[in-house]
Every structure is written in structure tokens, then in C-alpha cells.
Amino acid sequence: xxxxxxxxxxxxxxxxxxxxxxxxxxxxxxxxxxxxxxxxxxxxxxxxxxxxxxxxxxxxxxxxxxxxxxxxxxxxxxxxxxxxxxxxxxxxxxxxxxxxxxxxxxxxxxxxxxxxxxxxxxxxxxxxxxxxxxxxxxxxxxxxxxxxxxxxxxxxxxxxxxxxxxxxxxxxxxxxxxxxxxxxxxxxxxxxxxxxxxxxxxxxxxxxxxxxxxxxxxxxxxxxxxxxxxxxxxxxxxxxxxxxxxxxxxxxxxxxxxxxxxxxxxxxxxxxxxxxxxxxxxxxxxxxxxxxxxxxxxxxxxxxxxxxxxxxxxxxxxxxxxxxxxxxxxxxxxxxxxxxxxxxxxx
Numbered sequence: 001x002x003x004x005x006x007x008x009x010x011x012x013x014x015x016x017x018x019x020x021x022x023x024x025x026x027x028x029x030x031x032x033x034x035x036x037x038x039x040x041x042x043x044x045x046x047x048x049x050x051x052x053x054x055x056x057x058x059x060x061x062x063x064x065x066x067x068x069x070x071x072x073x074x075x076x077x078x079x080x081x082x083x084x085x086x087x088x089x090x091x092x093x094x095x096x097x098x099x100x101x102x103x104x105x106x107x108x109x110x111x112x113x114x115x116x117x118x119x120x121x122x123x124x125x126x127x128x129x130x131x132x133x134x135x136x137x138x139x140x141x142x143x144x145x146x147x148x149x150x151x152x153x154x155x156x157x158x159x160x161x162x163x164x165x166x167x168x169x170x171x172x173x174x175x176x177x178x179x180x181x182x183x184x185x186x187x188x189x190x191x192x193x194x195x196x197x198x199x200x201x202x203x204x205x206x207x208x209x210x211x212x213x214x215x216x217x218x219x220x221x222x223x224x225x226x227x228x229x230x231x232x233x234x235x236x237x238x239x240x241x242x243x244x245x246x247x248x249x250x251x252x253x254x255x256x257x258x259x260x261x262x263x264x265x266x267x268x269x270x271x272x273x274x275x276x277x278x279x280x281x282x283x284x285x286x287x288x289x290x291x292x293x294x295x296x297x298x299x300x301x302x303x304x305x306x307x308x309x310x311x312x313x314x315x316x317x318x319x320x321x322x323x324x325x326x327x328x329x330x331x332x333x334x335x336x337x338x339x340x341x342x343x344x345x346x347x
Contacts, residue, residue, distance in 0.1 A: 006020045006024070009042065009047065013037040013041050014037065015034050015038060023035055023039065024038075024042070062095065062320070063096075063097045063099065063122075063123040064097070064099070064124060064126070064312065065098075065099050065100075065125075065126045065127070066084050066098065066100050066127045066128075066312060067127070068080050068100075068129040068308070069102065069103060069104070069105035070102035070103065070104060073104060073105050074105045075284050077105075080129070080153075080154075080304045080305065080308045081100065083305040083308035083310075083312070084098065084308050084309070084312055091316050094320055095320075096319070101114045101117070102114070108132050108134075108135050108202075111136075112135055112139070115135075115139040115142070115143075118143075119142055119146060123148060124149065125315045127152075127153065128140070128150060128153075128162075129153055129154045129155065130152050130154075130155050131203070131205075133157065133203065134202055136157055140152075140157065140162055149325075151311050151314065151315055152164070152165050152166075152167075152311075153165065153166045153167050154302070154307055156204075156328075157204070164311070164326060164327055165327070166308075166310045166311040166314070166331070167302070168302055168331050169330050170208035170212070171208045171209070171212040174208065174209035174212025174214075174216070175216045176300065176333050177209070177279050177298075177300060178214075178217055179216060180297070181213075181253055181277070181279055182225075184253075184277050184297055185253045187223075187224040188224055188225075189250055190225065190227075190228055190248060190253075191225050191226070191251075191252070191253045191254075192228045192229070192251050193210050193227065193254075193255050193257065194256045195229070195231045195258070196232050196237070196257075196264075197231060197232075197234075197258070213227070214227055228248060232264075237263060237267065238270070241264070241267050245271065245273070252275070252276060252277060253276065253278070254276065254277070254278050255280070256281065258282075259284055259287065261279075261280030261281070261287050261290070261296050261299070262286035262287050262290055262296075264280075277297050279299075280300070281300045281301075281302060282299065282300075282301070282302060282304075283336065283344060283345065288341060291336070291338050291341055294338055297337065298336065299336045300336070302331075302334075303331050303334065306331060314329075
């Protein structure tokens with residue numbers, strides 16, 4: 001198929017190249033007769049503008065802000081930064097400016113301040129990890145009111161203003177964890193859903209995991225497990241767990257809804273609790289070490305690097321190449337044990 005240039009189209013229509021350019025990009029004044037001639041030829045040849053050339057010609061630098069918890073305070077977010085840097089490297093020849101912003105993972109005030117700072121920059125888009133449900137909804141509404149495109153990753157907010165979500169189905173990951181737990185825990189033992197969080201009521205990602213976990217066991221016939229919930233006091237996690245275990249001595253297994261399985265296991269070891277089963281999230285070094293030693297039975301891999309890379313790529317390609325942003329991109333739920341851990345780490 002022949003590739004037509006603006007010059008070719010102008011010659012066929014008997015108009016100037018400038019007229020063809022104005023018709024294609026819908027800008028400036030064009031006579032009705034010229035418009036009809038050029039439009040007819042464009043339809044006949046099924047003309048598609050070159051998005052890269054168009055982007056360079058516009059000479060606009062698109063500003064995209066990425067907002068995530070500070071990786072210095074929670075190692076889970078380190079791969080997310082790697083994903084952002086990978087996208088920056090791939091699109092470094094294009095007119096995009098990517099800025100990273102960090103907030104305290106346990107501070108709603110820090111989250112609000114960062115988003116207020118971004119709002120003043122009036123970026124073209126924001127890629128946001130909505131750790132705090134209430135504050136995230138308010139931030140997204142403010143961005144959209146200012147005409148800023150918003151995409152989310154890791155945690156999904158049920159809000160129309162967010163155009164896209166990249167991450168896992170967290171409810172389904174809770175069900176997967178429950179099925180794994182059901183295979184390794186004998187009947188008549190209590191199972192504990194363990195949250196390391198200051199405010200469970202404002203953490204939609206933990207709520208979704210717990211709901212999936214509970215729904216799986218509630219749907220079983222003849223299951224004989226009591227499912228308990230423990231929100232660990234972050235001010236004194238050791239004492240919080242000691243108090244809980246003293247009044248729940250049948251607790252044999254723990255489902256940790258965050259990346260802090262290592263924290264739980266270290267406390268259990270200090271209490272000389274043996275033969276406990278732990279299922280948690282994320283391939284942090286401390287978790288991996290305990291997984292190799294079978295102190296953790298399974299880890300669910302959430303692919304944090306892939307989340308930010310895909311989320312950012314969607315936004316960049318939307319502005320540069322006019323690509324439509326998918327409303328949802330669900331990533332596979334990776335089940336990792338001591339036998340296949342090396343495969344995940346190598347990839």
C-alpha cells in the first residue's frame with residue numbers, strides 16, 4: 001500500500017500543503033470547497049497521520065506526575081520506581097516530562113500535601129497509588145476538576161473520574177490465598193487475617209483481600225475453621241500480637257494482607273511459636289529469606305514494577321500517539337513458594 005504524503009494529497013486536491021495540514025489537524029480557516037476536496041481524498045486513501053511526527057510538530061512537552069508511597073519507608077515500592085525509570089528511559093527521546101512524588105505510607109497528611117503540590121503544577125496526567133481511600137477520592141476529584149487525566153495502580157478506587165487501573169483483582173487474590181490456606185491447615189484450627197495498618201477502614205486494598213478470603217471459606221461445605229481478624233497496633237506490634245495469641249491459642253495460620261509477613265514471622269519466632277503457617281504478599285528480601293526457610297508457606301507476587309511501567313506507558317502513549325487508555329488492566333496473581341522463587345527473582 002502506497003504511503004501518501006501531505007504533498008501528494010495537496011497535488012491531487014489542487015490545493016496548497018498548508019490547506020491539507022489545516023484540514024487534517026482541524027485548525028485555521030479553509031474554504032468549504034477545499035475542505036470537501038481534501039476530505040474526499042483522505043477518505044479514499046484511508047489516510048492516517050503519523051502520530052510521532054505529529055507529536056514532534058506540536059512541540060508540546062507533556063507533564064505526567066507519578067505519586068506513590070516513599071520506598072525508603074516501605075521497600076515494596078522500590079520496584080515501582082524501577083518501573084517508572086524503565087518507562088522514562090524508553091520514551092526519553094519524546095517530549096514527555098515524568099516527575100516522581102513520594103508520600104509517607106502511614107500519613108494521610110503527607111498524601112494530601114503531595115497532591116496539593118501537584119495540583120499547582122497543573123500536569124497533563126497523574127498516575128496515583130491510592131493507598132488511603134477517602135483522601136484518594138478527594139484528590140482524584142480535584143485533579144479531574146482541573147482537567148487532569150488520572151490513572152491508578154496497585155489499589156483500585158471505585159470512582160468514574162479515574163480513567164484507568166493497573167494491578168491485580170485484590171478480592172480474587174484474597175480468594176487465592178484462602179484456597180492455598182485451606183490446603184495446608186488442618187480442620188479445627190483458627191485462621192487469622194492479619195493487617196499491619198493504622199486504619200483498616202480507610203485501606204480499601206486490605207478490605208478487598210479480607211473479603212475475598214472470608215468469602216472463599218464461607219462458601220465451603222463442612223469447613224471447620226474460625227476466621228479471625230487482627231489489626232496489629234503499629235505503635236507496639238509485638239505486644240499487640242502477644243495479647244492476641246494469649247486469648248486465641250488455637251490460631252495456627254496467618255494471612256498477612258500486606259508485604260509485612262517478615263514482621264509477623266519474626267514476632268512469632270520470638271514467642272517460640274512453632275508450626276504456624278503464614279501466607280502473605282510481595283517478594284521483599286526479608287520475606288524471600290523466610291520463604292526459602294519455609295517459615296512462610298506462600299507469597300503472592302503483585303508485580304509492582306510492571307504495574308507502574310504499564311500504567312505510565314498507557315498515559316505517555318495516550319498523549320503522544322492518541323492511543324485510547326484501557327479502563328482496566330488486571331495482572332496475573334503470582335503464587336510463589338520456596339521451589340519457584342528463583343524463577344520469579346530471575347525475571
